[in-house]
């Protein structure tokens with residue numbers, strides 16, 4: 001069995017920089033992370049061991065008690081940031097610059113008079129942060145959710161990790177459902193996401209099945225799994241090397257490997273090593 005790793009896979013610079021910012025915190029016990037820093041249980045467990053307080057993703061209306069608050073790479077609305085500062089909180093802001101760019105785009109569109117449509121998953125923390133500063137908006141996760149919007153000008157932005165092809169289809173549907181409106185589209189899908197989606201698409205031409213490494217509730221990891229299955233290939237979603245079962249690979253000659261943007265490099269490396277071991281065990285039997 002051969003193992004081919006996608007040309008772009010795993011941790012993005014936004015998550016890497018957020019983790020690096022926390023490395024520099026001397027007294028983690030007095031710091032609360034505002035929601036999950038990343039949607040990856042291995043990373044969250046490491047932060048817990050260091051002593052960081054970790055606040056739930058939901059119930060953000062309540063003010064955290066800690067004096068120092070970490071804003072995650074997913075960002076928060078300016079309104080919420082101002083509330084935290086007004087309450088005397090000191091912020092360690094690890095908002096990814098590519099998420100901040102979506103906020104600026106959405107606010108710019110709203111200020112120009114456009115009705116803002118956010119292509120993304122309602123309830124996702126990044127999307128909540130984007131729409132938290134808007135008065136009128138729609139969040140659209142799929143083509144079937146597109147409606148008719150109450151404006152002659154519609155501004156469209158995207159959750160950073162949304163699949164490029166699906167976003168394009170939704171954008172076409174917005175135009176079809178609102179034929180008289182001017183559509184202002186700002187492509188805010190982040191480059192690391194595009195690189196990983198493109199690399200996976202190329203990988204799928206070469207392999208029979210794919211192992212996808214990432215948190216079980218990581219949106220972008222699940223999207224990679226969906227992309228494999230939509231192309232008719234088996235996809236095995238694991239969080240770490242210990243979950244790999246050699247029996248899964250009995251029928252395959254070539255396996256692909258990719259990982260979500262919150263997957264630690266060492267986790268991806270361990271999965272790759274274990275797959276190579278499994279490949280060595282299977283090959284003599286063929």
Ligand code: SF4
Nearest residue numbers: 012014096098160190
């Ligand atoms: S996925 Fe993209 S937007 Fe999100 S943290 Fe990584 S680089 Fe930033």
